[in-house]
Amino acid sequence: MNLHLLTIPILIETTRQPAQLVHQWSRIFYSGHRKGPGIALVTGALYGYAAWAKYSVGEPWHHWMVAGVTTVSMVPYTWMFMNATNTALFHAEDQFEKGGVEISLQESVSRMIIVQLNCDSETDAQAAVQTLREEHGVTHLDVVVANAAMATNFGPASTMPLEHLQAHMMVNMYAPVLLFQATRLMLQQSKQQAKFVLIGAPISTITNMHDYARAPLTAYGVSKLAANYMVRKFHFENKWLTAFIIDPGHVQTDMGDQGARLMGRPQAPTTVADSVAGICARIDEATKETTSGHFVIHTDGSQLPW
Numbered sequence: 001m002n003l004h005l006l007t008i009p010i011l012i013e014t015t016r017q018p019a020q021l022v023h024q025w026s027r028i029f030y031s032g033h034r035k036g037p038g039i040a041l042v043t044g045a046l047y048g049y050a051a052w053a054k055y056s057v058g059e060p061w062h063h064w065m066v067a068g069v070t071t072v073s074m075v076p077y078t079w080m081f082m083n084a085t086n087t088a089l090f091h092a093e094d095q096f097e098k099g100g101v102e103i104s105l106q107e108s109v110s111r112m113i114i115v116q117l118n119c120d121s122e123t124d125a126q127a128a129v130q131t132l133r134e135e136h137g138v139t140h141l142d143v144v145v146a147n148a149a150m151a152t153n154f155g156p157a158s159t160m161p162l163e164h165l166q167a168h169m170m171v172n173m174y175a176p177v178l179l180f181q182a183t184r185l186m187l188q189q190s191k192q193q194a195k196f197v198l199i200g201a202p203i204s205t206i207t208n209m210h211d212y213a214r215a216p217l218t219a220y221g222v223s224k225l226a227a228n229y230m231v232r233k234f235h236f237e238n239k240w241l242t243a244f245i246i247d248p249g250h251v252q253t254d255m256g257d258q259g260a261r262l263m264g265r266p267q268a269p270t271t272v273a274d275s276v277a278g279i280c281a282r283i284d285e286a287t288k289e290t291t292s293g294h295f296v297i298h299t300d301g302s303q304l305p306w
Contacts (some may be wrong), residue, residue, distance in 0.1 A: 002218035118177035119148050120167075125182035133186075140189035143283060146176035146227075148198045151255055153281060154262060165219045172223035179229050184238075193242055194304040196284055199279075200233045200245035200295055207305035216262060228295060228306070235293035242288045247304060248275045274299075 023216040060114070117128040132138040150171045153164035180196055189192040204224035212221070227245075234243040249270030250256055256268035278298030285301065295304040 035158075045126050081125055081292060111177060119171040122174075122178065125175070125178040129182045129186065139186070140191075141183055141186040141194070142190045142192045143197065144179065144183045144187060144193045145197045145199065145283075146179050146231075148175065149199070149201075149220075149224070151259070152215055153219040154216045155218075156216065157218040160218050165222070168219035168223040169226065172220065173226040173230065176227050180230075180234060193286075193288065194240060196231065196234060196241060196243040197283060197286075198227055198245045199248050200228060202247050202304055204228055205295070205304055206304060214263065215259070218257070232293050239288075242286050242292040244286060244291050244293060247295065247297045248279055249298055251275045 018036075117124045148171070150168060153160060153168065176198055187196065201221070201224045203215055203217060203221045204227075206225070231243050231245055234241060234260060242255070250268040251261065251270045251272060252268045253272065256270075260266065260268045275298055282291070282296055282298055282301055291301070295306065296302065297304060
């Protein structure tokens with residue numbers, strides 16, 4: 001069984017509607033070929049997709065579920081789906097326009113579930129999990145990927161407005177904590193090795209700060225640093241859980257390219273396809289003993305210093 005996963009690490013400030021985003025990204029990217037978990041929840045998935053594909057004829061399907069968590073600046077929708085090769089996926093935008101909340105991509109094996117989960121909300125994570133349980137019959141999660149983030153304040157730390165720091169802390173640190181708290185019991189029901197993954201950023205490391213000192217992203221960096229601490233804390237507190245951070249690379253997304261331009265470069269160096277393949281590989285190979293509690297690079301799994 002192959003996993004085809006796209007999860008674009010950080011994208012915000014868009015004028016596109018959710019239906020257009022589903023249509024656009026599902027057509028452009030189809031990456032992975034990695035074995036993966038049965039049921040997963042991935043935040044920020046308005047800008048990506050995930051799907052199970054049959055590895056051989058007759059092999060049973062599992063559900064790979066993806067939920068996108070929107071930031072304040074994103075349109076307030078989240079979505080889950082499987083089987084990206086099904087033509088129904090490419091007409092998913094019609095369902096958004098009609099207000100549909102569930103689309104069957106292949107009867108009995110695949111579903112796309114739309115739920116709302118705003119990173120600026122203290123209650124949306126719990127509400128989304130309740131919706132998955134009560135309305136869609138989801139009883140467990142194998143993987144949760146805290147992927148949504150924001151970076152909207154640019155300038156030196158000495159003049160950073162407090163309200164900008166507070167907004168970044170809410171989306172980049174508080175929201176992943178609330179997500180873990182909301183999904184913890186469902187992760188504990190996994191019959192596999194449950195995994196909680198934070199999509200991180202090397203700009204958040206203290207040891208290597210000299211490499212990123214020129215980047216005018218103080219609010220983003222310190223909020224991601226705080227999130228790193230919490231995920232590592234989850235690792236030590238929960239013996240049953242594999243919790244770790246992945247550096248997705250400096251990815252060619254809207255926000256990644258914007259950051260590159262701030263540093264005088266035309267675009268970010270890492271393609272989405274390369275980032276996705278690496279993220280899939282690291283999640284696939286992660287274990288409690290070798291990966292949990294660490295900050296790993298998407299390319300080869302080597303560790304970043306704190």
